[in-house]
Amino acid sequence: MSLSWLMVRIASWLVPRRERSEWRLEWESEIWHYRRELASEDRLDWRMEMKLLGRSLGAVPDALDLRSSPRLGEGLGADLSYGLRMLRKSPGFTLVAVLLLALGIGATTAIFSVVNGVLLKPLPFQDPERLVMVWENSYKRDRARNVVGPYNFLRWRERARSFASMSAFVPWAANLAEGEGEPERVAIGYVSADLFSTLGVSAARGRVFTPEDGIPGNERVVLLGDGLWKRRFGADPDVVGRTLRVDGTEMTIVGVLPPGVELSSQQAGGSVQIWNPMAFTNEHREARGRYMLVMARLLSGVTLEQAQEEMKRIAADLEKENADFNAGWSANVFPLQPELVRDVRGAILVLFAAVGAVLLIACANVGNLLLTRAVARERELSVRAALGARRFRILRQLLVESLLLAGVGGVLGLALAEAFRRALLSILPAELPAFATIGLDSRVLAFTFSMSVATSLLFGLLPALQVSRLDLVEPLKEGARGGASAPRQRLKNVLVTVEIALAVVLLVTTGLLIRSFHSLSRVNPGFQPAGLTAVQINLAGPRYETNEAQIAFYQQALAKLQEIPTLERAGAISWLPLGSGLGSATSYRVTDKPDPPPGEERTADVRMVAGDLFRAMGIPLLEGRGFEESDRPDSRAVVVVNQTLAETVWPGESPIGKIVEMSWGEDIAAEVVGVVGDVRLVRLETAPRATLYWPQSQLPNNFMSLIARGKDGRPPAAADLRAAVATVDPELPLTSVQEMEDVVARSLGRPRLTLSLMSLFGVVALLLAAIGLYGVVAFSVSQRVREIGLRMALGASSSDVSRLVLREGLKLALAGVALGVVGALFAARFLESMLYEVEPRDPMTLVVIAALLIGVALVASYLPARRASRIDPFLALRTE
Amino acid sequence: MNLTYPTALVLEALARGHHHGFQIMDVTGLPSGTIYPLLRRLDREGLVSSRWEKPAVARREQRPSRRYYQLTAAGEAQHALALERFHAIEILIGAARKKLRPARSEA
Helix, strand or coil, X not given: CCHHHHHHHHHHCCCCHHHHHHHHHHHHHHHHHHHHHHHHCCXXXXXXXXXXXXXXXXXXXXXXXXXXXXXXXXCHHHHHHHHHHHHHHCHHHHHHHHHHHHHHHHHHHHHHHHHHHHHHCCCCCCCHHHEEEEEEEECCCCEEEECECHHHHHHHHHHCCCEEEEEEEEEEEEEEECCCCCXXXXXXXXXXXXXXXXXXXCCCEECCCCHHHHCCCCCCEEEECHHHHHHHHCCCXXXXXXXXXXXXXXEEEEEECCCCCCCEECCCCEECXXXXXXXXXXXXXXXXXXXEEEEEXXXXXXXXXXXXXXXXXXXXXXXXXXXXXXXXXXXXXXXHHHHHHHHHHHHHHHHHHHHHHHHHHHHHHHHHHHHHHHHHCHHHHHHHHHCCCCHHHHHHHHHHHHHHHHXXXXXHHHHHHHHHHHHHHHHCHHHCCCCCCCCCCHHHHHHHHHHHHHHHHHHHHHHHHHHHCCCCCHHHCCCCCCCCCHHHHHHHHHHHHHHHHHHHHHHHHHHHHHHHHHHHHCCCCCCCCCCEEEEEEECCCHHHCXXXXXXXXXXXXXXXHXXXXXXXXXXXXXXXXXXXXXXXXXXXXXXXXXXXXXXXXXXXXXXXXXXXXXXXXXXXXXXXXXXXXCCCCCCCCEEEEEHHHHHHHCCCCCCCCCEEEEEECEEEEEEEEEEECCCCCCCCCCCCCCEEEEECCCCCCCEXXXXXXXXXXCCCCHHHHHHHXXXXXXXXXXXXXXXXXXXXXXXXXXXXHHHHHHHHHHHHHHHHHHHHHHHHHHHHHHHCHHHHHHHHHCCCCHHHHHHHHHHHXXXXXXXXXXXXXXHHHHHHHHHHHHCCCCCCCCHHHHHHHXXXXXXXXXXXXXXXXXXXXXXXXHHHHHCC | CCCCHHHHHHHHHHHCCXXXXXXXXXXXXCCHHHHHHHHHHHHHCXXXXXXXXXXXXXXXXXXXXXXXXXXXXXHHHHHHHHHHHCCHHHHHHHXXXXXXXXXXXCC
């Protein structure tokens, strides 16, 4: 027993069983004879043994060759060209199948390119998997992701050992001006000087911030984002070193960031375009209030769990050290990428699943087409089998044809995907994180390719297996009806049932989204948006440093607005309602009630208002009064509360005359003079929260939105508003003038987008399923012509016959609907977070969709039923 | 069929009376993983026929029986074509022959 003999033994297991013993015999015999010859010449030394072993290694490729050819590879070319010929011969079938697949693959690829760009592609930062976001966790209020206070950020940074670095980022908006250029308002990021080294980003030109930039007094430097550099500076290569006025302050441009490094933020109203370092001072160390986003880089070797543990410990210490500020607060560490896409992740995945379902339905339809066509080809295949083609060969022939179909479909689908992708991008840019680049890269191409192969197997394999199980004799008989055997019809039925089920799941999902959207758009925002125009204004720079200047500006601007003849009333409010998804809030106390325990303080949204805001916006005054001219900086401090606050704090009492205290830079106390109706200030889907309205004259604020109501319900013209404001300060940038109805509509943008895509998929699914059902029932009728003829000859009426056919279609539809309802109930839990005031298992939606599907199924079966009822029994039986 | 250089070598080896797999490897210098698939292909294409020597003979000589390959008429024609196309093979195989022991056939 030598090594070479063993080698051959092992290799022989690769040889197909039929040929194995002969193959082994030949190899063993050759080795035996070779040895003997060498021995006879006395040359059988170890070197020859090695040579023999080397030679026996060749047994492996030999065995593999025997295994693969001629079974798999041989004749593949012939199969291909034959397949092409067959597809050319039935152009109608080919066209329909290819189009179905191209649409399915194209749509799936387009959505996948979004999935890829947003969810899969690593962030354009160094070692992005080690980047995390650190949030404060208000565990008593169940808010796991709260912005961070500088008090805690600075202490975390000193104490935490899990991170290589930890940086802060505050998105905001700033007025930008330089030279004689048009002033504009852009998103700005105030960042700790080390943010870019934390992210691992270096500048495309110039430099990023250095620690020196974070020293108080050095912070008058900015970095430009790639977009702003190209847009506003025409990609000027010499931009570094120039100065720029940001909110009226001269700043030096020290660098330009590479493209793709963008963080977007709702606060800032889009992707941040300009960056300015924060200089942390002792004031920050002791500051109350929370407003920062914190990003950190884990040290290598430190796991997320360890970092989380450490942060929890540190936060617990801080909770003890300053219970006043930190009671009820802990900290959370989450990986950065999912955090950045958290808002859109659910919607993208639901859409991806939906488009996948559409593709499956398309596959099932193509599968049914193939089965139908197989009947026409039964004779051809039987002839091949009778002439000795093995089942494998026939199976391969059929699979090659599916592969061809899917290949052509895939190529066309890719072209369609590019078109879909462009269409998609034009409707959803604002919805996606700025870093996401949605293109057709190699991963998307690989996806499309595997998609095509997978679909071809999906729609090709079952029919091929079914068809290749041939009965040799029956179809060759003269006059054989070439009918579908029972199992084939059963397979078609299964496919169409699955199609209907998938369509039900999709439509139920769409239905739920429609209901949710409907209830969302019927939400009363608490004010009347029709007829309102809003202008966002940010007073910045030396001119408006004093409170007096800020108060005076808004008073004058509002007075000027009143002079516009088409304008009925105007007011101003900090944070445009429903404008950005954000606002300010803080905790407050009331003097006539005991304080709640630490960590459960009363909190309220805080808004500054000026002019006749409540009446201008149509916010009802429920009790007391609104603000008046007499509420001046030096008069008694007053505050207006909303209904929710009044009812929570003083149930059954009048809040008028009570005292409210809060900290806003300094401690302030004011008397409640009025109660107004609830307004959804932040988001339509968020129930109104307790709100404190302060007069801007007593609590000055530099950024406000002027809101003006036109006469006769027509919103005042933007140009009029601009002109009025320009008479007060011609240098103020007024980039954002919008009608309130648009603002409200835009706040519904994302649900609307998801909804319209889902509706599209739902309708396509319904159509495809209906066509599929029609195809199956019609086919079954065509196969049963003689049977039906016989029935009629024996006395069945035409309505009996159509009922027979309808019942068949209905049976399939019911099975599909039942299956689909189960699927929809299962899928519902993934939808929960996307629904507003609709139960994910909403029975009404289920019933309506089920009824819709059954109705469509009846229509789809009606056509073949009618054809069946018109069968002439005489003709049907005579064709024999 | 497509006439590759290895094919031509094998045809020449067969024409020169090397009838067993390992012998053909020796004279052509081609690895075993190439020779057998090639022989099988030639067999399928009708250029080579193979048979097993009679078990009785082998048993008498107390050795395993060997498989024996030879050119068919079509194979001879193909061999002529191969010689025309690859002049060197005659010389190559000739040289190999001198170096090695003469082919022995035990059919």
